[in-house]
Amino acid sequence: MRSFLRSTRFRRGSWLVIVALVVVALVRNGVDERPTTNEDRVRSIASTMKCPVCRSQSVADSDVAAARAIRVEIARRVGAGESDDQIRDAIADTYGEGVQLTPRAGGLAGLVWILPVVAVVVALAALSAAFARWRRTSPTSATEADRALVDDALQHR
Amino acid sequence: MSTEAPAAEVAEAAERAGSPRISLIAAAVLAVVVALLVAVLASSDPQTERQTQSPLLGRLAPPTEGRTLDGQEVSIDDYRGRWVFVNFFASWCIPCQTEHRQLRAFDEAHRRSGDAALVGVTYDNDTDEARAFFEERGGEWPVIDDPTNSIGVAYGVARVPETFVIAPDGTVVHRFPGEVTRKQLDEVIQLYEERAA
Numbered sequence: 001m002r003s004f005l006r007s008t009r010f011r012r013g014s015w016l017v018i019v020a021l022v023v024v025a026l027v028r029n030g031v032d033e034r035p036t037t038n039e040d041r042v043r044s045i046a047s048t049m050k051c052p053v054c055r056s057q058s059v060a061d062s063d064v065a066a067a068r069a070i071r072v073e074i075a076r077r078v079g080a081g082e083s084d085d086q087i088r089d090a091i092a093d094t095y096g097e098g099v100q101l102t103p104r105a106g107g108l109a110g111l112v113w114i115l116p117v118v119a120v121v122v123a124l125a126a127l128s129a130a131f132a133r134w135r136r137t138s139p140t141s142a143t144e145a146d147r148a149l150v151d152d153a154l155q156h157r
Numbered sequence: 158m159s160t161e162a163p164a165a166e167v168a169e170a171a172e173r174a175g176s177p178r179i180s181l182i183a184a185a186v187l188a189v190v191v192a193l194l195v196a197v198l199a200s201s202d203p204q205t206e207r208q209t210q211s212p213l214l215g216r217l218a219p220p221t222e223g224r225t226l227d228g229q230e231v232s233i234d235d236y237r238g239r240w241v242f243v244n245f246f247a248s249w250c251i252p253c254q255t256e257h258r259q260l261r262a263f264d265e266a267h268r269r270s271g272d273a274a275l276v277g278v279t280y281d282n283d284t285d286e287a288r289a290f291f292e293e294r295g296g297e298w299p300v301i302d303d304p305t306n307s308i309g310v311a312y313g314v315a316r317v318p319e320t321f322v323i324a325p326d327g328t329v330v331h332r333f334p335g336e337v338t339r340k341q342l343d344e345v346i347q348l349y350e351e352r353a354a
Contacts (some may be wrong), residue, residue: 069306
């Protein structure tokens with residue numbers, strides 16, 4: 001059992017399982033769960049817009065006048081057949097980009113998306129390099145000096 | 158125990174910890190990431206500027222028309238060629254009650270001179286309550302009843318009172334978040350007329 005756990009096959013299998021889990025998590029997160037009714041759409045869009053006078057509340061969650069007014073406007077535009085992006089753009093057009101809870105992918109704000117990915121990639125690369133170095137420099141078996149050190153320690157216990 | 162053995166262990170540990178080159182690269186990457194994040198944050202407007210700014214500034218005013226509290230149809234296009242002040246208010250809003258006297262003074266002065274017009278728009282306000290507000294406090298300017306707040310959303314109104322200044326050519330030139338005084342409204346006309354001269 002111990003030899004199996006140390007085997008290359010087991011290690012490769014473990015990495016494959018980890019990669020598969022990450023892929024499944026990413027794909028599942030990316031699956032578009034489309035709202036089925038207009039009310040669901042209004043709620044879904046409102047949950048991506050920031051209430052302009054609240055702290056950390058979406059338009060969907062807040063009951064202040066501005067949030068209610070924006071919800072009514074979203075519902076009107078949903079009824080008029082506009083797409084989700086068109087509606088978000090229209091609201092941001094009057095309230096400013098700050099009303100979007102999800103930053104846009106383009107422009108300087110796009111760095112918000114890119115930087116964490118860069119940080120993770122750099123961290124993984126650094127860890128891989130460090131592990132490789134440690135593996136190269138780690139002794140595979142105890143040297144005579146190691147044995148002498150242990151014997152010495154045992155004698156003086 | 159000899160002192161050579163620990164020294165060798167320290168040297169080996171240092172070897173395992175990696176070369177200074179990797180540490181330098183990691184530090185450089187971290188510095189770049191932090192610098193970019195600071196750049197993103199520094200490029201956004203400060204809170205004080207956001208309060209007076211509006212995406213509408215410099216653009217044509219959104220459609221501002223509807224039925225007034227006394228049943229007349231009105232549009233700000235009717236006032237093209239004059240300065241128009243679009244004031245969003247609600248009868249329950251204390252600053253709106255406070256600024257009402259200032260608005261009356263401004264409206265009376267400019268109604269005579271004919272260079273500027275004031276147009277009110279209700280925001281999150283019951284029609285009867287808004288009407289009672291004017292009956293009690295006076296005021297001759299037209300007030301558009303906007304029960305769905307659609308005009309307020311078109312202007313990006315976050316909280317009342319808010320007043321938008323529209324130049325004679327129909328462009329939104331200024332936004333006053335909060336209570337205004339007659340003096341502020343007069344000054345803004347003077348400011349933009351001097352700039353245009």
